[in-house]
Amino acid sequence: MAAGWTVALAAVESAAAGAPPIGGAPAIIGDAADWEFVFRNADYLGVGVLLTVGLTVASILLGFVVGFPAGAVEVYGGGYLKRAVNAAGVVLRGTPIVVILIVMYFVVGVPQINLGVVSISSAVTAGILGLGLRSAAYQSQIFRASLASVDAGQLEAGRSIGLSRLEAVRYVVVPQALRRSIPGFQNEFTIVLKDTSIVFAIGLAELLTRGYDLFSERTTAVLEVILFISAIYFVLTFTTNRALDYLGDYYAIPEGESA
Amino acid sequence: MSDDGFLRVADVSKWYGDEQVLHDVSFEMDRGDVTVLIGPSGSGKSTMLRCVNRLAEAQEGSILLDGEEVLSPDLDVNDLRREVGMVFQGFNLFAHLTAVGNVALGPRRVLGLSEAAARERAEAQLERVGLGDQFDSYPAELSGGQQQRVGIARALAMEPKLLLFDEPTSALDPELIGEVLEVMHGLVDEGMTMLVVTHEMSFAREVADEIVFLDDGRVVERGPPDQLFERPERERTGRFLERIASHD
Numbered sequence: 458m459a460a461g462w463t464v465a466l467a468a469v470e471s472a473a474a475g476a477p478p479i480g481g482a483p484a485i486i487g488d489a490a491d492w493e494f495v496f497r498n499a500d501y502l503g504v505g506v507l508l509t510v511g512l513t514v515a516s517i518l519l520g521f522v523v524g525f526p527a528g529a530v531e532v533y534g535g536g537y538l539k540r541a542v543n544a545a546g547v548v549l550r551g552t553p554i555v556v557i558l559i560v561m562y563f564v565v566g567v568p569q570i571n572l573g574v575v576s577i578s579s580a581v582t583a584g585i586l587g588l589g590l591r592s593a594a595y596q597s598q599i600f601r602a603s604l605a606s607v608d609a610g611q612l613e614a615g616r617s618i619g620l621s622r623l624e625a626v627r628y629v630v631v632p633q634a635l636r637r638s639i640p641g642f643q644n645e646f647t648i649v650l651k652d653t654s655i656v657f658a659i660g661l662a663e664l665l666t667r668g669y670d671l672f673s674e675r676t677t678a679v680l681e682v683i684l685f686i687s688a689i690y691f692v693l694t695f696t697t698n699r700a701l702d703y704l705g706d707y708y709a710i711p712e713g714e715s716a
Numbered sequence: 717m718s719d720d721g722f723l724r725v726a727d728v729s730k731w732y733g734d735e736q737v738l739h740d741v742s743f744e745m746d747r748g749d750v751t752v753l754i755g756p757s758g759s760g761k762s763t764m765l766r767c768v769n770r771l772a773e774a775q776e777g778s779i780l781l782d783g784e785e786v787l788s789p790d791l792d793v794n795d796l797r798r799e800v801g802m803v804f805q806g807f808n809l810f811a812h813l814t815a816v817g818n819v820a821l822g823p824r825r826v827l828g829l830s831e832a833a834a835r836e837r838a839e840a841q842l843e844r845v846g847l848g849d850q851f852d853s854y855p856a857e858l859s860g861g862q863q864q865r866v867g868i869a870r871a872l873a874m875e876p877k878l879l880l881f882d883e884p885t886s887a888l889d890p891e892l893i894g895e896v897l898e899v900m901h902g903l904v905d906e907g908m909t910m911l912v913v914t915h916e917m918s919f920a921r922e923v924a925d926e927i928v929f930l931d932d933g934r935v936v937e938r939g940p941p942d943q944l945f946e947r948p949e950r951e952r953t954g955r956f957l958e959r960i961a962s963h964d
Contacts (some may be wrong), residue, residue: 613771614808618822618874619798628825632812710812712856 491678495685498671505664506689508581512653512663513693515585517646520592528600533626542597549594549679558587562659584656592649599641599677603634639705646701647694664689721780722747722909728767728777730933731758737763738774739934739963742928747877748907752920752941755930756956761913762805764930766878768911769793769800781878798826801871805883807863809870811853815842816851819869826874841869845899861892865899872903879903881912917960921945929953 495502530542549557561567562583570577577585607630617623654665662670669687672679722874723745730738738760745751753761766772768779768786770793779786785821786796795933810818823829829837839851845865855863864884871879884894897919904923914920920927921941928938929950937944937953947953 596959608808610804610806611810612810614802614804614810614870615821616767616869617771617797617802617804618792618823619794619826621794624825628821631808710856711854 474581476713491675491681494678495671495681501671502664502667502689504684505662505667508661508663509650509665510651510693512581512584512588512656513646513650516588516592516649516653519585520588520596520645520649523590523593524596525600527597528604529626530605531597533622546594546597548599549591552591554587554591554652554655557591558584558658561587564699568626580656580659580661584653585659585660588649588653588656592645595645595648599638599645600634603637603641604630606635606637633710636705636710638710639701643701646697650694650697651690672709720746722749722782723768723911724778724780725764725768726778726780728764728774728779729769730763730772730774730776737933738767739932740777741930741933741935743928743935743938745909745911745926747909749925750904750910750912750923751926751928752924752954753911753913753928753930753962754915754917754920759930760933761930762882765882765911765913768878768880769797769802771802790928794826798874799876800878800880801865801874801876802880803871803882803884805863805886807855807860807867807887809863809866813854814852814854815847815858815866817870818855818866819873822870822874837873838869841873842866844872844902845869846895859892860888861895864888864896868896868899868903876895877909879908879910881910881914883913883915885914887914915960917945917957929956931956 527542527546530539531546533690534542562580565586567579567582567586569579570582604626611629612622612625616622616631620628627650653663655665656663657669664686668682672682721744725744726742727740728738728742729736729740741760741764743751751888755761763772767774769780770786770791772838774787775789781796781800785791812819816835816838819841820834823837824831824834827834839848842848842851845868847862847865847869850858850862850866853862855866858866862936868884886963887897888896889904893916897916900910900912900919901923907911912924926938927941927944929944929948929952931952937948937950939949944953945957948957
């Protein structure tokens with residue numbers, strides 16, 4: 458990646474200085490390179506970045522709000538509720554995301570949402586629901602595993618001082634389970650971020666789709682556009698993962714297992 | 717003995733599936749008594765102990781605590797456990813909380829004390845078990861003996877009227893057992909009512925008002941320590957005590 462940036466910057470500088478063409482060089486540097494085309498369309502890609510980030514954040518949040526209780530039900534629940542949650546998870550995890558998105562948009566037909574200042578188009582709503590519910594299905598498994606990994610003696614000790622089952626789970630098990638969820642959650646975040654590109658299936662143009670539009674228009678700049686977009690994805694995933702690393706370190710239990 | 721019938725365990729039976737693990741177990745304790753349950757592993761003594769605070773459910777019999785039926789389906793188990801503390805073999809300290817956090821959780825969330833009052837109470841209990849210098853240590857930073865003393869402080873912070881000890885020293889290195897027994901001795905001196913499962917025979921002999929010997933889920937023999945250790949009536953009791961003694 459670093460090498461890619463160096464090349465890119467060199468290319469920009471040489472273009473700005475009106476440097477002479479470098480014969481026989483790869484297309485991403487020198488005169489043949491089309492970095493100027495990429496930067497001229499930066500605002501077009503920028504809108505795509507906003508959509509990518511917005512979809513990711515909303516989907517991850519929806520996935521957490523639905524997925525965490527779902528994971529808890531799979532560990533502590535019983536009866537029909539547990540079976541229903543389990544079945545929904547199996548279906549969502551077993552269905553390609555393109556199909557989920559198409560079902561949300563064309564079959565369920567979610568409406569446009571008007572929040573006063575902003576209105577969210579029905580396609581974006583469908584995208585958030587599709588990505589969010591699928592993420593919930595995966596997040597439920599992250600939390601199911603981490604809740605189940607907390608020693609049964611912890612819950613028992615909580616009950617022994619008079620906490621109800623729900624209180625013991627909340628005050629004793631969940632704080633430990635959340636710490637253990639961070640690595641799995643980092644993976645899930647990265648996957649959702651990159652899978653936002655699949656909303657092209659319901660007509661939305663986020664970062665990757667906009668890049669595709671650009672190099673369809675100018676096929677000589679394919680590599681430049683792809684490299685530029687990859688760099689943006691990299692920055693987004695890298696910074697978020699580092700932030701979650703920091704969160705894990707901050708809440709790590711001293712001398713104990715690291716989160 | 718005042719014979720106030722503080723705890724009356726009568727004909728308690730329990731099954732795990734088809735296997736009966738407790739057979740009509742009966743014994744009584746008065747307020748301030750120390751009763752020690754002994755017996756080979758698998759004899760049901762831990763299970764009996766756990767039936768008293770309903771961490772295990774007995775299917776038959778009666779357990780009266782202060783006149784109230786513990787086994788009643790209408791009983792609120794959380795109310796019961798508020799008054800009956802438990803110390804575990806494996807400590808089971810809350811791994812994500814400091815020593816103070818461990819001890820303060822019950823007073824804070826169960827008794828509804830303010831944050832400051834719960835902390836104050838936790839610190840007092842930690843002082844009581846000799847851990848005044850470890851308030852902010854996490855369980856993983858403490859030795860086994862220190863962890864178990866936090867476990868005792870956690871139970872004490874609820875101001876229980878009965879304390880259950882489930883093999884409190886069995887998971888400890890030999891050199892750490894003494895500090896835990898010392899704390900338990902102190903509680904005996906303060907008049908705490910204690911039901912103890914242990915293999916520490918010298919401790920049992922010293923502090924118990926009554927020893928209950930369980931084998932195969934049945935009470936084989938019970939009586940004051942002198943009688944039980946010196947003149948066991950049953951052959952099985954004698955054999956068990958000999959076996960234990962040869963390991964001491």
